[in-house]
Amino acid sequence: MTTDLEELAVRLREFVRVREWEQFHTPKNLAMALSGEVGELVAEFQWLTADESQHLDDEALGRVRAEIGDVTLYLIRLADVLGIDLVAAAHAKLDESARRYDPALYRGSARKAPPATN
Amino acid sequence: MTTDLEELAVRLREFVRVREWEQFHTPKNLAMALSGEVGELVAEFQWLTADESQHLDDEALGRVRAEIGDVTLYLIRLADVLGIDLVAAAHAKLDESARRYDPALYRGSARKAPPATN
Amino acid sequence: MTTDLEELAVRLREFVRVREWEQFHTPKNLAMALSGEVGELVAEFQWLTADESQHLDDEALGRVRAEIGDVTLYLIRLADVLGIDLVAAAHAKLDESARRYDPALYRGSARKAPPATN
Amino acid sequence: MTTDLEELAVRLREFVRVREWEQFHTPKNLAMALSGEVGELVAEFQWLTADESQHLDDEALGRVRAEIGDVTLYLIRLADVLGIDLVAAAHAKLDESARRYDPALYRGSARKAPPATN
Numbered sequence: 069m070t071t072d073l074e075e076l077a078v079r080l081r082e083f084v085r086v087r088e089w090e091q092f093h094t095p096k097n098l099a100m101a102l103s104g105e106v107g108e109l110v111a112e113f114q115w116l117t118a119d120e121s122q123h124l125d126d127e128a129l130g131r132v133r134a135e136i137g138d139v140t141l142y143l144i145r146l147a148d149v150l151g152i153d154l155v156a157a158a159h160a161k162l163d164e165s166a167r168r169y170d171p172a173l174y175r176g177s178a179r180k181a182p183p184a185t186n
Numbered sequence: 187m188t189t190d191l192e193e194l195a196v197r198l199r200e201f202v203r204v205r206e207w208e209q210f211h212t213p214k215n216l217a218m219a220l221s222g223e224v225g226e227l228v229a230e231f232q233w234l235t236a237d238e239s240q241h242l243d244d245e246a247l248g249r250v251r252a253e254i255g256d257v258t259l260y261l262i263r264l265a266d267v268l269g270i271d272l273v274a275a276a277h278a279k280l281d282e283s284a285r286r287y288d289p290a291l292y293r294g295s296a297r298k299a300p301p302a303t304n
Numbered sequence: 305m306t307t308d309l310e311e312l313a314v315r316l317r318e319f320v321r322v323r324e325w326e327q328f329h330t331p332k333n334l335a336m337a338l339s340g341e342v343g344e345l346v347a348e349f350q351w352l353t354a355d356e357s358q359h360l361d362d363e364a365l366g367r368v369r370a371e372i373g374d375v376t377l378y379l380i381r382l383a384d385v386l387g388i389d390l391v392a393a394a395h396a397k398l399d400e401s402a403r404r405y406d407p408a409l410y411r412g413s414a415r416k417a418p419p420a421t422n
Numbered sequence: 423m424t425t426d427l428e429e430l431a432v433r434l435r436e437f438v439r440v441r442e443w444e445q446f447h448t449p450k451n452l453a454m455a456l457s458g459e460v461g462e463l464v465a466e467f468q469w470l471t472a473d474e475s476q477h478l479d480d481e482a483l484g485r486v487r488a489e490i491g492d493v494t495l496y497l498i499r500l501a502d503v504l505g506i507d508l509v510a511a512a513h514a515k516l517d518e519s520a521r522r523y524d525p526a527l528y529r530g531s532a533r534k535a536p537p538a539t540n
Contacts, residue, residue, distance in 0.1 A: 071189060071190050072189050072190070072191065072273045073190065073191065073273070076273065076276055076277070076280075079277075079280060080280065083280060083283070083284060086289045086293075087287060087289050087292055087293055087294070088293050088294040089294075089296075091294070092296050092469045094236040094237075094239050094240055095231060095239040095240060095242070095250075096231040096234055096235075096236055096239035096336075097236070097468055097469060099224075099227055099228050099230075099231045099239075099336075100228065100231075100332075100335075100336060100339075100464050100465070100467065100468035101465070101468045101469075102224055102227070102228075102257075103224050103225070103227075103228045103336075103339050103461060103464050104461045104462070104464050104465030104468060105461075106217075106220055106221050106224045106461060107221070107457060107458045107459075107460060107461010107462060107464070107465070108458070108461060108462075109217055109220070109221075110217050110218065110220075110221045110346075110454050110457050110458050110461070111454070111455070111458030111461070112217070113213060113214040113217045113218075113454065114451055114454035114455045114458060115414035115446045115451060115455075116214055116414075117214075117354065118212040118214055118215070118353065118354070119212075121212050121213040121214035121217075122212055122213060122267075124213075124268070129268070129270075132213075132268065132270070133268075133270050133275045133278075134275070134278075134279060136261070136264070136265055136268075136270055136272065136275050137272075137275035137276045137277075137278055137279035137280075138279050139220075139261060140261065140272050140273075140275060140276040140279075141276050141279055141280060143254070143257060143258065143261065144276070146254070147254055149240075150242070150247070150250065150251075150254075152247075152250070152251050152254055154254065154255075154258050155190045155191070155194065155258075157251045157252070157254050157255035157258060158194055158255045158258040158259050158262070159194070159197075159255075160251075160252075160255055161252060161255035161256050161258075161259055162194075162197060162198065162201060162255075162259060165201070166201060169205060171204045171205050174205055175204075175205055175206050176205075176206040176207075176209070178207075178210050178351035178352075210351045214454075215350055215351060217454075218346050218347070218349065218350035218450075218453075218454060218457075219347070219350045219351075221343060221346050221454075221457050222343045222344065222346050222347030222350060223343075224343060225339060225340045225341075225342060225343010225344060225346070225347070226340070226343060226344075228336050228339050228340050228343070228464075229336070229337070229340030229343070231336065232333055232336035232337045232340060233328045233333060233337075233532035234532075235472065236471065236472070296469035296470075307425060307426050308425050308426070308427065308509045309426065309427065309509070312509065312512055312513070312516075315513075315516060316516065319516060319519070319520060322525045322529075323523060323525050323528055323529055323530075324529050324530040325530075325532075327530070328532050330472040330473075330475050330476055331467060331475040331476060331478070331486075332467040332470055332471075332472055332475035333472070335460075335463055335464050335466070335467045335475075336464065336467075338460055338463070338464075338493075339460050339461070339463075339464045342453075342456055342457050342460045343457070345453055345456070345457075346453050346454065346456075346457045348453070349449060349450040349453045349454075352450055353450075354448040354450055354451070355448075357448050357449040357450035357453075358448055358449060358503075360449070360504070365504070365506075368449075368504065368506070369504075369506050369511045369514075370511070370514075370515060372497070372500070372501055372504075372506055372508065372511050373508075373511035373512045373513075373514055373515035373516075374515050375456075375497060376497065376508050376509075376511060376512040376515075377512050377515055377516060379490070379493060379494065379497065380512070382490070383490055385476075386478070386483070386486065386487075386490075388483075388486070388487050388490055390490065390491075390494050391426045391427070391430065391494075393487045393488070393490050393491035393494060394430055394491045394494040394495050394498070395430065395433075395491075396487075396488075396491055397488060397491035397492050397494075397495055398430075398433060398434065398437060398491075398495060401437070402437060405441060407440045407441050410441055411440075411441055411442050412441075412442040412443075412445070414443075414446050
């Protein structure tokens with residue numbers, strides 16, 4: 069079965085191939101491109117209050133959606149060239165966080181837990 | 187049908203709910219958290235040559251996988267609190283790039299196209 | 305006359321020279337290192353309210369000072385290898401912003417001005 | 423004696439004051455703005471080889487200078503609202519790195535040293 073993410077990865081591969089852009093798509097360069105797009109996403113929120121960030125008007129939401137689209141594309145592409153399974157990597161980190169952040173100790177708290185020791 | 191991404195979004199919602207962390211998860215804060223994780227990802231590549239970034243040893247690949255996991259989690263969570271469909275947003279941006287970057291004009295070139303006009 | 309910034313740039317040059325690190329300090333790599341450090345700085349503020357970010361306790365302020373130190377070092381080093389005068393570059397951008405943001409039009413507003421045209 | 427950096431900090435304070443923008447300039451928001459500008463700086467280098475990043479043409483160098491100007495302004499402003507001395511913070515971190523990175527052990531190496539213990 070092909071998932072939504074695999075379909076995007078395949079579409080990106082073809083997009084890059086027909087433009088002969090593989091030469092630019094090293095993991096190093098893709099990490100930079102991802103970082104640049106996240107910078108644009110952060111910039112959308114920089115002067116907003118917490119409350120305003122939760123009630124974006126349609127225009128702002130459209131810009132944020134576009135930036136999130138860019139971030140998603142570079143993240144999928146980076147994982148693809150590295151042979152990393154995004155979904156598995158995310159579940160593994162969430163497993164780790166579930167162990168580190170015992171709800172009884174961290175309920176309602178933004179404190180950082182000590183590093184994982186597994 | 188529940189996709190891999192929806193499953194992660196639902197798992198994250200529950201992870202956050204039992205810890206009463208919704209109060210921290212404004213779009214503004216999540217964009218910052220995403221940015222911090224991307225900073226850690228970029229740091230993994232900063233002193234590597236292009237070639238080295240394509241041939242990571244197992245230890246480096248493990249660290250990169252973990253950072254990509256963190257980035258994916260915050261990206262999914264941010265999209266979820268904003269009600270944005272990650273996959274649709276990514277396809278929309280790729281549609282736009284396919285229009286802006288005519289293969290005949292941009293083959294093998296890293297030039298930036300003029301902004302989209304549609 | 306040697307300014308504080310020139311003194312730091314010279315001290316950094318010597319620090320890098322005795323370690324034979326010039327090979328790593330390309331503008332591309334230094335921009336990445338700067339980005340990684342800014343990610344750590346942003347992470348210090350990600351779960352804080354606006355008000356909390358204005359009243360850091362001594363421990364948090366110490367961490368933020370250390371991150372700001374790192375950011376400053378990489379920024380100075382990047383400008384140095386590119387032969388860019390940081391202070392002149394900053395004044396030039398502030399001149400531009402002073403022209404773009406007429407106080408009568410932008411007082412108390414976080415709206416973005418149209419791009420500079422000069 | 424007023425240094426170049428103090429002069430910029432004072433000029434920024436006045437620029438902000440006449441526009442009544444102090445309300446937006448919390449440390450949290452300024453860290454985000456800094457991050458956004460660093461994202462634009464990184465984007466200038468993302469598709470360049472190491473070598474190309476060392477030989478920018480005048481147009482690219484002009485764009486990089488402008489981004490470095492923006493980064494410098496937000497860094498100075500952030501340090502100013504927090505009451506942090508940029509230059510002292512940078513020297514303190516360079517002192518720490520000089521202790522952690524013994525030239526005899528790290529000459530020509532991009533390995534990361536263990537965390538400082540002072």
